[in-house]
Amino acid sequence: MFHVIVRARKDAKALQYINKRNYGGFLKVSSLGGGRKFNEVEDILEGLKDAPYIPILLFGEKERELARDITAYFFELRKPFYSRILRTKKVRNMRVDELYTHLEEIKARFRLGIEWNGAYKLNPENPLGIEINPDYDIYLAFGDRFGENMREILGIDIGSVSLVLRKLMNQEVYYSGSMKIAEVSKRIGEETEVLWKIPYTEEISLEDIIKANESYIRAFEKASESFLKQFEGYDIIVPWSGGKDSTAALILASKVFRDVTAVYVKMEYEMPQTDEYVEKLAKKLKVNIIESFVKMPVDKYGFPTHNNRWCTRMKVEALYNAIKEFDSPVLVIGDRDGESAKRRLKPPAIERKNEVLGTFLEVMPIKFWSGMMVQLYILMNGFDLHPLYYEGFYRLGCTICPSLADWEITLLKKRGEKNLPPH
Structure with a gap:
């Protein structure tokens, strides 16, 4: 869960409204008491550094200096956080729905943002440049059978481990290292389609990804x-x-x-x-x-x-x-x-x-x-x-589920399954 932190109590009040309306009040929202200089809020920050929720720091244009100092403070803690300066002078000056849109995009960054340095590492700053969308997901494609099925059925070599960006309508972009190597449409009710592919893979260790x-x-x-x-x-x-x-x-x-x-x-x-x-x-x-x-x-x-x-x-x-x-x-x-x-x-x-x-x-x-x-x-x-x-499944259900894509039905047929939906 997330802890949204702002400078002033009036900013927190605006965010608390969104918290109750959209998140049932289950995010944590707090202010830094209105301080404008780092030394004025340092004691409050010390009380927050061991708090369990993941910090989201929001500032207005007039708070750039404070934002810089607080961002540097959280960076030294070596824990996940994200800091953003909004286009309005103060956080509370932004329209509620626009503020909510920022929160949704920032939340998505925490689960989609990636950096590549020999292993895929989650990072909301997103150095790899993954497309950020609140309705996207990412997962890892690995396993000998997964790679074998991709080669045999789609003619795509994904290497030992591939990062997969899952977009709307079951459209997937496959990465090997920092390179996009393929895009596949697995739209329900349609045949699996390889939109494009390139012959490139890097050797990637799942153990290194876990450690990172x-x-x-x-x-x-x-x-x-x-x-x-x-x-x-x-x-x-x-x-x-x-x-x-x-x-x-x-x-x-x-x-x-x-x-x-x-x-x-x-x-x-x-x-x-x-x-x-x-x-x-x-x-x-x-x-x-x-x-x-x-x-x-x-x-x-x-x-x-x-x-x-x-x-x-x-x-x-x-x-x-x-x-x-x-x-x-x-x-x-x-x-x-x-x-x-x-x-x-x-x-x-x-x-x-x-x-x-x-x-x-x-x-x-x-x-x-x-x-x-x-x-x-x-x-x-x-x-x-x-x-x-x-073997290549993203989700599980029943073998006669109407939400099975052609890709999943093909995998089940390959395994010899007989009880499948009309296709």
Whole structure:
């Protein structure tokens, strides 16, 4: 989670309005008490340097000197932060919606910004020049089967590790080192299309990438753990699919809370190897796990479609029924901004109500993380990703999911899967 820091209390008041309106009040907003010189705010900064949330520093044009000194101070701390001078004299002079747009772009920088120095390293200053968009994501393509599938199916050599910028409509740009080497369209409902490619790769070490990003990701882990601690005393439930995002959320929750219950709702047409992965990882994490099986009557309802996701309703109902005996459930879910605009626009915690559970909370501790951050976090903690990620999958679901792209269907066919959506 983020801590937005401004010079004056009136600036903080303007941002607090955005915080409550767009983020449910779950960001932290504070001022430096109105000081105009570094020596006037130094004591306040000393109190902030060990705070868990990630700092975003906003200044007006009239505060350039102060911004320079404070930016230098945070730089010496060697922790993730970002500083920006806005085009208005004071932060509070900017229109609310424009200020909100700045916040969304800055948040995206933390998960998309990259520098290249023999390894990919997260950096909101973004020296590599990755295209920053609040609805984009980045992830790492690695694994022998991933590389093999890219070569055999698309004729693209991505090398040992490739950085992938995932844009709107499943359009992906592949990097090797500092070079863009390919662009691929994986638009749902259309054939996978290689838009362009060049024959270039650099030898890149996944271990070096993990090492280069460890302190950065640990800082985000600390922020997410601090966010989760607000919900101590509740029954902590993690809906767990075996996918990377719910797995990262489960690892986080298991570090914060003594008792965590994972709920694995197994659909009839689950992705291959998910059962084995969930069973193996649950033993390593030593978490309580509830399993629920959902039969999918395709003969009755037909294959799920974008307009009729009857399968999703059944999965959610099974989840709620599995946890209805808990007195005060909080669902820790793995939703992230980079997955879709719909998820980005949700606050980090939402109060929901239904007939089965009554009123309950959904909280999203990795909401501001990228796919790359999630991958590295799981690996840093000594766990493997689901095997399908090493073959070329970006997301997991069911083998008859209407959101499967042609690329994913091709990978499933290559594995010999028979139960696939009409294509």
